[in-house]
Amino acid sequence: MPSSKSAPSRRSLLKWAGAAALTAPTALRAALTIEIIGGSGKEIPVTVLPFGNQERQKDKVSEIVLADLLRSGLFREQSAGWMPQFPSEPEQVDWRNMRNRGVENLVIGNVVERSDGRLALRFRLMDAVKQAQRAGLSYAIPPSQARITAHKIADVIYEELTGEPGVFATRICYVVKNKERYELQVADADGGDADFILANGEPIISPAWSPDGNRIAYVSFEKKKSIVFVHTLADGKRSVVANFDGSNSAPAWSPDGQKLAVTLSRDGVAQIYTINLDGSGLNRLTTSLSIDTEAAWSPDGRTILFTSDRGGSPQIYRMSAAGGAAERMTFEGSYNVTARWSPDGKSFCFIQRNAGRYNVAIQEIGSRSAQLLTDGRIDSSPTFSPNGRMILYASEFNKRGILAAVSRDGRIKQRLSEASGSVREPAWGPLLKSR
Amino acid sequence: MKNAILLLALAALAAGCATQDVQEQRKAAVEQRDLLETQRKSDEEAKRAQIAREQEELNRQLEEQKQRQAQMQDTAEVKPLAPPGGSEKPLGDLRSQLKDPGGPLFKRSIYYDYDRYDVKEDYRALVEAHAKFMLDNKEVRMRVEGNCDERGSTEYNLALGQRRADGVKRALMVLGVPANRIEAVSYGEEKPKAAGQDDDSYSENRRSDIVYPGFE
Structure with a gap:
């Protein structure tokens, strides 16, 4: 077996040093825009009135809240009609008018600029039929946090009305390819506040969020080969986790955030290993003569789903997180790859080839049959929202790479696209207690 | 602060x-x-x-x-003054060998079928020519870059591209080229040569390229 210590020669270094250079940020990133293609069919009516005094702010909180709720596909806007002045407190609400208009769930609030420069932001979710409050919070925030606070408000309303956690205040990351420039970008789940954390003249793939949302592991080709890095978002510092001979790729965080599963080809063919974040403690998990890659830890950390072509075609397998014997999970079709666990650990999504198309499918653990969710030509890189309701994935539209999302029942579809460039390799960050 | x-x-x-x-x-x-x-x-x-x-x-x-490059080129320029019988040749000579469209080294790409990584019999002469070049020029190092078409999993394709590059490296090793002079890397589906979304483009992109850093 080859075990050479061949670092790239100096001459090849010369070639990449220029190409891989980071470049200064140009303008602000163009935000992803989102288009909703389908709905759930039984949307919850919601009425979000403009918050008092918000017209003086750059970010209009009530508009962001409403857009979040509608984008989920689970809500429809119920108009309260024209009114001379929008109420921001319950006692200002004309309840009879609300009843006549069929308003059920009413959101009101206001924004006050405090003398210390902060914004006092408050909202109430009212049951308009019972004229009773269902949720209400007040915040004191710097103006720069108006947008994220709006997402948090949307999360509270979403959870109150659907019973499951909202994910509007979570973040996503993805790679934008624009000509020969690759950017790893981080954005709010609605595509807002997008900014890049890494820019390269060489490809970046397979970003993966740490369970605490503070770091992202990814594969960068900036040294003319694949190397696994871990990047801390707060200070932009990063370190090499795996840089062995051959390919170093497919980082997956253990649920405790202590180590990564990675795919290395150092021992002859792509196999799965675990490695500590400082590059120590390398431990081989699979021992096959086939490609084993794309490890995904179950939420309880006990088992790992992965892709292997040991049976002659790439399929999803499951093994103990300590390695050892593997059990085949997918049986339909000759190409099933990129498994990702649902957050409840009861099912997994993956990419399945069907009649020449590559689509997102979902399968219950313990079942042998999958449900196809998408119908693009080449869909890839599925990633669950942290509440398990949506699956974000890479697709294409008008021959450009875009991100799309589909609900786990396949009924709600969204399309996200950037103004320029090709978007790919999405990863949805975790649910955060606070940001 | x-x-x-x-x-x-x-x-x-x-x-x-x-x-x-x-x-x-x-x-x-x-x-x-x-x-x-x-x-x-x-x-x-x-x-x-x-x-x-x-x-x-x-x-x-x-x-x-x-x-460093400049120093190396300086070294290369004094080499013709070394005593006759030395095996090393000026870099310019090697470059022209590699660039000769009629020469055996001009072809540098090995193509594959879908989801396959075996070096087909058609490429025997190509691999042998490059092995001979490497054996004749012991200071030369080589990169083999494995590539895939865009369909399917990014990561599976990265692994497949590595298998393709490693396969070429092994064939060269069988012919006597030391492992430490060949670096096999994979770009997976990240560096397609043909941009189309048709079978011809896909075939063009399922490919290993032999690269001589510093001689291109």
Whole structure:
């Protein structure tokens, strides 16, 4: 077996040093825009009135809240009609008018600029039929946090009305390819506040969020080969986790955030290993003569789903997180790859080839049959929202790479696209207690 | 440090507000916004500065590489003066061998079927020619870059591209080229040569390329 210590020669270094250079940020990133293609069919009516005094702010909180709720596909806007002045407190609400208009769930609030420069932001979710409050919070925030606070408000309303956690205040990351420039970008789940954390003249793939949302592991080709890095978002510092001979790729965080599963080809063919974040403690998990890659830890950390072509075609397998014997999970079709666990650990999504198309499918653990969710030509890189309701994935539209999302029942579809460039390799960050 | 100054400034503003009339308070609010804006701008500047530093570091490395390269070229230029019988040839000679469209080294790409990585019999002559070149020129190093078409999993394709590159490397090793002079890497589906979405483009992209760093 080859075990050479061949670092790239100096001459090849010369070639990449220029190409891989980071470049200064140009303008602000163009935000992803989102288009909703389908709905759930039984949307919850919601009425979000403009918050008092918000017209003086750059970010209009009530508009962001409403857009979040509608984008989920689970809500429809119920108009309260024209009114001379929008109420921001319950006692200002004309309840009879609300009843006549069929308003059920009413959101009101206001924004006050405090003398210390902060914004006092408050909202109430009212049951308009019972004229009773269902949720209400007040915040004191710097103006720069108006947008994220709006997402948090949307999360509270979403959870109150659907019973499951909202994910509007979570973040996503993805790679934008624009000509020969690759950017790893981080954005709010609605595509807002997008900014890049890494820019390269060489490809970046397979970003993966740490369970605490503070770091992202990814594969960068900036040294003319694949190397696994871990990047801390707060200070932009990063370190090499795996840089062995051959390919170093497919980082997956253990649920405790202590180590990564990675795919290395150092021992002859792509196999799965675990490695500590400082590059120590390398431990081989699979021992096959086939490609084993794309490890995904179950939420309880006990088992790992992965892709292997040991049976002659790439399929999803499951093994103990300590390695050892593997059990085949997918049986339909000759190409099933990129498994990702649902957050409840009861099912997994993956990419399945069907009649020449590559689509997102979902399968219950313990079942042998999958449900196809998408119908693009080449869909890839599925990633669950942290509440398990949506699956974000890479697709294409008008021959450009875009991100799309589909609900786990396949009924709600969204399309996200950037103004320029090709978007790919999405990863949805975790649910955060606070940001 | 920056934050401390900002806090002090805010505290001063807040203290001042108590005795100011409404108009002055408004003015103070504007100033606060300006301060926050300044803060945001200085954060942006810090980020730019960091990127600039990284750029500088890369430029420095680039400069170092250039110097080393220049030194190596100097060395290469004195080589023809070495005693006759030495096996090493001037770099220019090797370059022209590699670039000769009629020569055996001009072809550098090995193509594959879908989801396959075996080096087909058709490429025996190509691999043998490059093995001979490597054996004849012991100072030369080679990269084999494995590639895939865009369909399917990014990561599975990366592994498949590595298998393709490793397969070429093994074939060269069987022919006597030492492992430590060949670097096999994979670009997976990241560097397609043909941009189309048809079978011809896909075939063109399922490929291993032999690259001679410094001789291209």
